[in-house]
Amino acid sequence: MKEVTVTDVKDYEQRHVDEAMEYIFSQYEGIIPKNGKVFVKINLVRDMSPEKAGTTHPAVVRAVVKVLEKYTDDITVGDSSGGKYTAGYMNAVYNKCGITAAVKDTKAVLNTDFSFTSCEFDGKTVRHLDITDSFLKADTVINIGKLKTHSFTGFSGTVKNLYGLLPGLVKVEYHSKFPHLSTFCDLLMDIEKFARPKIALNILDAIVGMEGPGPTNGTPRFIGKLIASPDAYKCDVTGVALFTQPMKMPLIRKAVENGLVSEQFVVETVKRMEPFYIEDFNRVDVMDDGAFLKLPDWIGRLMKRNLTPSVQVQSNCRACGKCRDHCPASAITIEKKATVDRNKCIRCFCCQELCPFDAIKLKKPLLYRIVRGLSHSRKK
Ligand code: SF4
Numbered sequence: 001m002k003e004v005t006v007t008d009v010k011d012y013e014q015r016h017v018d019e020a021m022e023y024i025f026s027q028y029e030g031i032i033p034k035n036g037k038v039f040v041k042i043n044l045v046r047d048m049s050p051e052k053a054g055t056t057h058p059a060v061v062r063a064v065v066k067v068l069e070k071y072t073d074d075i076t077v078g079d080s081s082g083g084k085y086t087a088g089y090m091n092a093v094y095n096k097c098g099i100t101a102a103v104k105d106t107k108a109v110l111n112t113d114f115s116f117t118s119c120e121f122d123g124k125t126v127r128h129l130d131i132t133d134s135f136l137k138a139d140t141v142i143n144i145g146k147l148k149t150h151s152f153t154g155f156s157g158t159v160k161n162l163y164g165l166l167p168g169l170v171k172v173e174y175h176s177k178f179p180h181l182s183t184f185c186d187l188l189m190d191i192e193k194f195a196r197p198k199i200a201l202n203i204l205d206a207i208v209g210m211e212g213p214g215p216t217n218g219t220p221r222f223i224g225k226l227i228a229s230p231d232a233y234k235c236d237v238t239g240v241a242l243f244t245q246p247m248k249m250p251l252i253r254k255a256v257e258n259g260l261v262s263e264q265f266v267v268e269t270v271k272r273m274e275p276f277y278i279e280d281f282n283r284v285d286v287m288d289d290g291a292f293l294k295l296p297d298w299i300g301r302l303m304k305r306n307l308t309p310s311v312q313v314q315s316n317c318r319a320c321g322k323c324r325d326h327c328p329a330s331a332i333t334i335e336k337k338a339t340v341d342r343n344k345c346i347r348c349f350c351c352q353e354l355c356p357f358d359a360i361k362l363k364k365p366l367l368y369r370i371v372r373g374l375s376h377s378r379k380k
């Protein structure tokens with residue numbers, strides 16, 4: 001069985017994606033049990049059209065469903081988005097993201113079970129975590145992430161996609177409990193460890209990815225690849241190697257340090273993907289704040305404030321309140337427009353992710369720009 005499969009796909013025309021998906025699954029014969037209950041976990045960060053490249057493209061979802069139909073009639077497609085985990089909220093997301101149309105006339109159904117269960121976790125960060133029943137009730141899971149930049153974590157792929165196993169606003173709660181990128185990555189690794197036994201295949205939709213201020217307000221960027229692996233870290237390392245050094249991403253570096261993926265695999269993948277490397281990709285550089293945690297609290301906070309971007313509400317804010325409702329630190333108030341209390345803000349960037357009007361930008365502090373500039377010139 002192949003560790004990682006990378007296929008070229010020139011666009012989202014259904015027959016092209018179908019052909020690529022057939023090839024991918026042919027590399028992993030026997031991973032889908034006959035007549036099992038399969039859950040297809042996609043990325044529906046929020047209600048946005050597929051052309052914006054923030055969500056798993058419907059053509060990819062349909063192609064996966066068509067392959068799965070050969071093995072089972074019991075296929076459910078779904079996610080828990082950044083907002084509420086209710087039928088009303090999720091139906092609007094399914095429609096806007098093109099997923100309702102994608103599963104039409106197939107054997108698959110959209111998830112309508114919005115229950116969840118508190119599960120025991122044998123992890124570094126948590127002992128219990130609420131997990132959606134759509135995942136728990138499945139025999140087998142196909143995890144389809146979207147390759148994109150992410151203002152908080154640097155990138156989003158198949159491991160980050162598993163954060164969507166937490167129901168609705170529980171995600172907000174855990175952003176608040178794990179405000180530092182370093183410990184948030186530990187939490188993601190715990191979730192991946194919990195989910196791994198059920199996941200037959202991880203697929204990264206990198207036909208058109210996102211660059212710039214992702215995961216929702218960046219710019220679509222053609223990459224032309226579908227990447228798949230039974231191992232989520234290997235899938236992500238391969239995707240990230242298309243636009244930056246994977247070891248620059250705290251999640252991947254931590255995964256290597258914890259023995260979840262080998263450094264040798266990372267080195268070999270960078271070499272393998274070199275011919276496809278996108279030099280002018282608009283990356284998001286993030287700083288691993290693990291070192292701050294070892295400092296006295298006030299110094300750590302001062303360092304974080306001066307070394308991570310801050311959120312700035314723009315004049316096009318329409319005071320809709322969505323950012324306030326999802327801010328894990330209750331740092332946002334709304335009058336004529338949103339206002340952020342900088343002393344409360346933990347810089348998780350959920351507000352930027354969920355603002356439907358792209359009214360939140362990130363401002364990089366001077367010290368951040370100096371440190372980044374020095375580290376880039378050193379590398380050159
Ligand atoms: S910043 Fe965006 S999400 Fe927040 S109130 Fe303004 S428009 Fe709404």
Ligand code: SF4
Nearest residue numbers: 327345346348349351
């Ligand atoms: S204001 Fe935005 S970045 Fe700050 S804590 Fe709230 S959601 Fe996170």
